[in-house]
Amino acid sequence: DIQMTQSPSTLSASVGDRVTITCRASQTINRWLAWYQQKPGKAPKLLMYAASTLQSGVPSRFSGSGFGTEFSLTISSLQPDDFATYYCQQYNDHAGSTFGQGTKLEIK
Amino acid sequence: EVQLLESGGNLVQPGGSLRLSCAASGFTFSSYVMTWVRQAPGMGLEWVSTILSSGDSTHYADSVKGRFTISRDNSKNMLFLQMNNLRDEDTAVYYCAKDQYSGTIGDAFDIWGQGTVVTVSS
DSSP states (O other): OOOEEEEOSEEEEOTTOOEEEEEEESSOOTTOEEEEEEOTTSOOEEEEETTTEEOTTOOTTEEEEEETTEEEEEESSOOGGGOSEEEEEEOOOTTOOEEOOOEEEEEO | OOEEEEEOOOEEOTTOOEEEEEEEESSOGGGSOEEEEEEOTTOOEEEEEEEOTTSSOEEEOTTTTTTEEEEEETTTTEEEEEEOSOOGGGOEEEEEEEESSTTOSSOOEEEEOOOEEEEEOO
């Protein structure tokens, strides 16, 4: 099974900050990585797919990069609505997807 | 509007069974791979099971293999998860999710339901 490791687990930041979350795969997944945002009591929302392609309707302050085993999600200027938990997901393994453990983005 | 609506969650005793349903609307259900994902209280997301668009191929996480069965009825735009021999650690919110693209295997999940709560406790 492909393991996904996110860091940090928790991130404290202020409105206007630039923040980056990283995700590492235990083996190469090419560019088959997605990022999701989840708010308390809500379903996850797809932000990014194929490592760096922004899902329709997602603000351009979100960007993604990476290939192979190392990936990152960057928010260029944090807005109040961005404080949430973020998950990476590999979908290279067609027999089973896996998620990272999540990064909780908190207000400093 | 593309929508997924889960139902069937409940309180069940260890060893019991439950069948979850997911009603799909707003898209050609029969063309898409569908997946169940769960989230235990205060924890992260865990992939549970995936079924291909025709229903003839399924995949399961090791944690549920042999106990859970995913199925679909394309004529009724419905996805199911039959859960048997439930354990305390199966307690979670269960989401159904749709693959982003039709006709492919292995995609991000672009549409999620609101989730249904399964509690396994005596």
